[in-house]
Amino acid sequence: MKNDATYYDRVFEEEFLPHLDSLYTFAFHLTYNEDDANDLVQETYLKAYRFIDKYVEGTNAKAWLFKILKNAFINQYRKQSKQPSRVDYEEIVGYHDEEDSTYSSYMDLREEMFQQMMGDEVTTAINNLPVDFRTVILLCDIEGFTYEEIAKIVDIPIGTVRSRLHRARNMLKEKLSEYAKKFGYQDKRI
Amino acid sequence: MRDQHFQELISRVAMYLDNELNESAEKELLREIKSNPAYIQVLSQEKSFRDFIKSKVHRRKPSPALIQSIKEKIRIAPA
Known part of the structure; x- marks a missing residue:
């Protein structure tokens, strides 16, 4: 049953967590900083879990997580970081x-x-x-x-x-x- | 014209190396490349560059503490 917490935990463990290394590498190259990369990855997984009911099991978890991370980076780090604002x-x-x-x-x-x-x-x-x-x-x-x-x-x-x-x-x-x-x-x- | 054709070839080589060409376009490109030593060099250089970048970029390892922290926060966060 999709409402079962055990089901969500299983999806999280089996489909989301395996991409932690890749997400961390990406986060590090965006933020240049280990602590910021840690925070970004944590925020990504928290958001992923919060909206886990929107995720369809067996589909492209990696792309879904990377999109969450990218958006989290834009929202959080570009506002408060010393880096230039987004240049189109x-x-x-x-x-x-x-x-x-x-x-x-x-x-x-x-x-x-x-x-x-x-x-x-x-x-x-x-x-x-x-x-x-x-x-x-x-x-x-x-x-x-x-x-x-x-x-x-x-x-x-x-x-x-x-x-x-x-x-x-x-x-x-x-x-x-x-x-x-x-x-x-x-x-x-x- | 020649320069335009070369630029178009570069674009197709990039797509080929990115696995973005369909089967027929890939066959056409490889046939064209085989017919011209200069094109073979372009393909070889581009492939070497891609392999080089992939091999040299540091892949960061997250700490076990990060994994633990995520799992602990998930236990607290509502689904």
Whole structure:
């Protein structure tokens, strides 16, 4: 029976808790802070349990939880954090689904440039991306969500997911290229 | 035109690596890539980059205290 607390506890234990590690990784990359990440994840699970009757057993618990976490982050942390308020890049740069002329180039990051990098450089580069771009990279490249799932989690059209990913990956390559040059790598291509 | 075609190829390579192409589009893309060594390099570089990012990003481990705290709060919170 769906009203049975034991049923809800089972769903929580079997379908929600297994995603704790992924949620915590995501929360940490949003907040940069272990304590804040802990709070965000706790709040996510509390909300998930409060609205557990809205969840259909056996469906996409991971995407559902990530959406709750994303919304909790927007509501709580953007209001009180020192980070800039949400910037709608699409509005500011007149960006549409098709790539604009500035970012139309394919960023060719040579394999030998980045293979020597440690995880810290990569994490720093990701954390330095604007949050909207960081989010799609984390959801797609780290957590493996589909474009459709990302669109629902972030509440944007699928076309925007695709174009935002393209820009985010190019931005990430640019940042890693800067780090590589700092370490003395010189692009000797003609 | 060539640049436009290349940009379109990049877009399809990204979708292919994201498992977002349907079967026929995937076959078409792979056929096109096999016909051009430059395209093979693009696919290889993009795949390497994705694998690299995934392998290097720190996956954080939550503390056992967090799990315990969540479970305790759930016991108190009404469903």
